[in-house]
Amino acid sequence: MATVKLSRAMSAGAALNYAEGKDRLKETDRIWLRDQGVDAALVAKLSDRAVARGGENVDLNHVRGQMRATRELFGNRGKTQAFRVIQSFGPEDFNAADPAAWQQVNALGVELGRRIAPNHEIAVYTHLDGDGHKLHNHIIINAPNLITGRKYHHQNDFARVAAINDTLACEHGLSVIQHHSQQQERHTLVERKISAKGAYVWKDDLRSRIDSVMQDSRTIDFRAFSAHLSEKGVTVHDRGQNVSYAFLDAQNKQRRVRGPKLGTSYEKEAITHELANRTQAREAQRLSEQEQQRVINAHRATEQRKYQTQSRERTAQQREPNLASATQNFERLANTSGHMEQKARSMGTHYRQLRQRIKTAIKPLAAELQR
Incomplete structure (x- = not known):
């Protein structure tokens, strides 16, 4: 064993x-x-x-x-x-x-x-x-x-x-x-005899009500424990280090008993300890769920960054042909500008030569007029 x-x-x-x-x-x-x-x-x-x-x-x-x-x-x-x-x-x-x-x-x-x-x-x-x-x-x-x-x-x-x-x-x-x-659970000799005959035992009734409240997921602390027992007709009296329970039994008799008389599971410290363990377990679960949510959020952020990167790459790829076309146009414009500049220089030279020939031609005429 x-x-x-x-x-x-x-x-x-x-x-x-x-x-x-x-x-x-x-x-x-x-x-x-x-x-x-x-x-x-x-x-x-x-x-x-x-x-x-x-x-x-x-x-x-x-x-x-x-x-x-x-x-x-x-x-x-x-x-x-x-x-x-x-x-x-x-x-x-x-x-x-x-x-x-x-x-x-x-x-x-x-x-x-x-x-x-x-x-x-x-x-x-x-x-x-x-x-x-x-x-x-x-x-x-x-x-x-x-x-x-x-x-x-x-x-x-x-x-x-x-x-x-x-x-x-x-x-x-x-x-x-x-x-x-x-x-x-603690049963007196009288209770055991009554239970053996299948008769009603008020302490068992009380234990059953307390057990059902402790099994209720809404029972998260001692205040909720007392409130839910009140809904079942049981009043909890906090006596400092322990508790007592009072209720009207099935035979319409007012009953009152201290927790230790029902058994160790019904004592205040046992109940508060169990509720504290539940709170701790819920907190651990909550933290675990938060961690899972953090992982999900991180994954979503990674996917979002991946999408944004891919979007920028697509935009860049779309811009590349336009950039190449603009470059070609610029090159053509530059070539045209150069040609025009060269043509202008050629015309300037021709103009100067023509002017010189005119001056040369009119010199004799000017001399003749001066006479």
Whole structure:
């Protein structure tokens, strides 16, 4: 059966160092592996506690520096730098002496981390040491979300994480313990007896109304949660750290109960945390849609520039014949002008010669008249 534990890490580096367990695999564990028939050459190569490694959104060779840079980028200077999830598997599901199982368990750890905290940096290290040599993952989740920069909060998130782990186990045909679902709702002995007879249980009625509101896509924050419950006849009283619910049941009796009496899923912190996760998911989707729109706009701008370039090229090609014709006309005009200039010069010479001949001819006549 697959189980989980959650905790926070004030130092992500320390959590990663412990999870990797560099050169810390005990000789007793090597002996155990050899006694179980694991290839001696493979065992000789093992030195770290982590017999398998994997991750999401990280380069495992530079995971410490990468996670630190991400925290600095988003201004993550709080006391909590990362979160740890320990995911354990029983021998009925995986044999710790099977090297193939090491990689399978590690892959399950990566998938669990991805589902718990999407868009986070996640490193997963698989161990086989400890009591009973049960395979287990140390999942280190860096605090900031890579898209929004907001921290993942683990407080009161055990029920959600356990449910995700159970779903993952069922998908892979692994055994599942049943106490997680029992922690979600709290039924008194009287309620169980009444329910067993098929009679009306007002708390189940109330839970059903709350569940339907939480499944409503319009429920985006606690104010909307209260408003939509009011539409279903339920009044939510905010009591600071928790809430109570009041409504008129099917038997026309006024009922009032605090959230913890209904179960952990109906407590204020569990509800606000789930709504915050939805908001974060919507924000990530919105940012993703914006990015897609930016890509579309960039493509449109590229196509527009391409069209404008082609249009200018066509215009230039159309102008080329006109330019050639103008050039030819200019050349003809220049030739004509030159010819006319040459002709004018020739006529000028002829005029001067004619004038000279006239002067020469009239000289004797002028002399005769002077006598």
